[in-house]
Amino acid sequence: MKIFSAQQIKKWDAFSILNNPISSLQLMEIAAGSCVEWIIKNYDPAHSFCFFCGNGNNGGDGFALARLLYEKGFDVTVFADQNKKFSAEALVNFERCKAISGIDIFGFEHFNDFSFNESTVIIDALFGIGLNRPVEEATAKLISFLNDLNFPKVSIDIPSGLIPDEMIGVNAAVFKADHTLTFQSWKKSFFHPESGIFCGKIQVFDIGLSKEFYTHEITNDYIIDDSLIHETYKPRSEFSHKGTFGKATIVAGSFGKIGAAVMATKACLRSGSGITFVTAPNCGYEILQNSCPEAMFISGGQNYIVDFDFEENSTFGIGPGLGTHPGTETAILKFLKNTIKPVVIDADALNIISENSEHLKLLPKKSIITPHPKEFERLFGQTQNSFERLRLARQKAEELQIFIVLKDHHTQVITPQNQVYYNITGNSGMAKGGSGDALLGIITALLAQGYSSQHAAIFGVWLHGKAGDFAGEKFSKEAMLPSDLIEEIGNVFKFLAKKNPSD
Numbered sequence: 202m203k204i205f206s207a208q209q210i211k212k213w214d215a216f217s218i219l220n221n222p223i224s225s226l227q228l229m230e231i232a233a234g235s236c237v238e239w240i241i242k243n244y245d246p247a248h249s250f251c252f253f254c255g256n257g258n259n260g261g262d263g264f265a266l267a268r269l270l271y272e273k274g275f276d277v278t279v280f281a282d283q284n285k286k287f288s289a290e291a292l293v294n295f296e297r298c299k300a301i302s303g304i305d306i307f308g309f310e311h312f313n314d315f316s317f318n319e320s321t322v323i324i325d326a327l328f329g330i331g332l333n334r335p336v337e338e339a340t341a342k343l344i345s346f347l348n349d350l351n352f353p354k355v356s357i358d359i360p361s362g363l364i365p366d367e368m369i370g371v372n373a374a375v376f377k378a379d380h381t382l383t384f385q386s387w388k389k390s391f392f393h394p395e396s397g398i399f400c401g402k403i404q405v406f407d408i409g410l411s412k413e414f415y416t417h418e419i420t421n422d423y424i425i426d427d428s429l430i431h432e433t434y435k436p437r438s439e440f441s442h443k444g445t446f447g448k449a450t451i452v453a454g455s456f457g458k459i460g461a462a463v464m465a466t467k468a469c470l471r472s473g474s475g476i477t478f479v480t481a482p483n484c485g486y487e488i489l490q491n492s493c494p495e496a497m498f499i500s501g502g503q504n505y506i507v508d509f510d511f512e513e514n515s516t517f518g519i520g521p522g523l524g525t526h527p528g529t530e531t532a533i534l535k536f537l538k539n540t541i542k543p544v545v546i547d548a549d550a551l552n553i554i555s556e557n558s559e560h561l562k563l564l565p566k567k568s569i570i571t572p573h574p575k576e577f578e579r580l581f582g583q584t585q586n587s588f589e590r591l592r593l594a595r596q597k598a599e600e601l602q603i604f605i606v607l608k609d610h611h612t613q614v615i616t617p618q619n620q621v622y623y624n625i626t627g628n629s630g631m632a633k634g635g636s637g638d639a640l641l642g643i644i645t646a647l648l649a650q651g652y653s654s655q656h657a658a659i660f661g662v663w664l665h666g667k668a669g670d671f672a673g674e675k676f677s678k679e680a681m682l683p684s685d686l687i688e689e690i691g692n693v694f695k696f697l698a699k700k701n702p703s704d
């Protein structure tokens with residue numbers, strides 16, 4: 202699914218109104234209607250709803266929603282600033298609300314002495330995607346007051362105070378939602394940790410904006426959603442043999458870190474690789490042969506890797522648990538100097554590369570690197586925030602002609618063509634040592650099977666997150682282990698096969 206900037210979303214609204222038999226007010230009514238449906242499913246009528254509405258169209262959504270909820274029998278109170286000019290649509294919906302005697306409307310100055318009852322739900326419709334400067338002091342005070350209230354909080358379209366496409370200022374006043382009910386598509390700031398933290402759980406409602414605009418409008422930002430994955434996933438043909446699915450070699454492990462090699466190898470095996478090798482030091486021989494008997498062992502040294510032979514037609518995934526011993530460094534750099542096929546690189550292999558910026562030039566074109574923020578910083582330098590980091594990643598992916606998988610809560614796949622694919626599978630239970638090893642194994646297996654680098658990276662991060670979600674459901678986010686995630690990869694493939702009727 203494409204992601205648009207706030208400016209593009211406004212154009213999308215305007216295009217839809219101009220080219221479809223629908224008015225701006227009707228769109229607002231549809232938007233409010235979809236919120237009502239969600240609220241009815243999630244809160245019983247014993248709840249009281251307190252709306253805080255701004256003067257733009259986000260406030261208009263709030264007024265429309267307040268009226269529709271009241272009509273469904275909910276107790277509704279509205280706070281708004283009648284002294285400021287409303288947008289045209291907000292004014293219509295404000296007047297409609299005002300005409301209902303059962304809805305109390307107060308000015309913002311009364312929020313302090315209002316007695317909220319125990320079953321209150323706060324609805325934030327102060328600002329939507331039109332916010333273009335920091336909120337004024339009085340509104341910042343209101344937001345801070347609301348954030349301190351211990352009631353469920355729901356934001357309409359975007360938590361007020363967030364800027365849809367940009368980093369927020371230090372100490373910016375932002376409403377902290379438990380749920381964000383957003384229209385038509387995700388906003389970029391939802392994906393970034395500094396701003397995403399304010400959104401709570403995100404629900405996206407299709408309000409019927411023009412499909413034609415969606416198809417033709419150009420963007421470089423995408424969500425990795427189920428439909429993209431179904432287009433990418435290649436079901437296994439029955440007329441095939443192990444050679445059909447390629448050869449993968451995991452280069453990993455050192456004394457005390459053989460577990461990393463085990464996890465990367467297991468994930469590779471579980472992700473469909475035809476023939477799998479693992480190059481590791483001899484201290485891991487028995488462990489690897491016992492835990493991953495399907496993989497063939499290639500010795501790379503005694504306690505850490507110092508040298509290894511490599512088969513040119515194998516696909517290499519390098520890095521987990523290698524350590525950064527000078528001997529290992531020499532071996533990895535020698536390998537990179539002698540290979541032209543795309544490789545997958547993570548962890549200590551990235552640390553080895555980051556020691557000298559010249560090493561980056563050794564990466565074969567279309568290779569995939571999978572740094573977490575700290576590794577990214579070692580490779581490419583410090584940035585102030587995740588928005589800046591992404592900008593730098595775009596620049597480096599293009600410059601080096603590689604794919605960067607920037608690991609985060611919403612991992613981003615950055616292509617050499619300046620596109621960004623945001624992942625929305627996965628959960629905090631995956632924030633544990635070993636998760637990255639599994640990701641390297643998965644992506645290596647996909648690349649070995651003939652997926653392009655772009656598809657291997659995109660499908661790989663989605664699969665990894667989905668398997669993590671399945672493991673989280675089974676064991677809880679706290680208790681789930683990367684090994685559980687690896688065991689769930691099979692269920693993700695079953696999930697995909699079920700959704701693909703031709704399979």
Ligand SMILES: NC(=O)C1=CN([C@@H]2O[C@H](COP(=O)(O)OP(=O)(O)OC[C@H]3O[C@@H](n4cnc5c(N)ncnc54)[C@H](O)[C@@H]3O)[C@@H](O)[C@H]2O)[C@@H](O)CC1
Nearest residue numbers: 225228229257258259328329330331332333334335336358
């Ligand atoms: N037909 C439409 O245009 C639709 C609009 N929708 C809603 O409309 C919202 C966008 O509405 P608007 O563009 O009117 O803008 P907003 O309602 O987001 O509010 C911003 C308004 O306040 C002003 N403003 C910006 N920054 C400010 C600040 N720091 N302090 C005080 N005022 C500030 C702006 O000039 C603008 O008028 C969306 O987020 C969505 O909720 C939805 O109803 C869907 C349909």
Ligand SMILES: [K+]
Nearest residue numbers: 325328359361
């Ligand atoms: K809002």
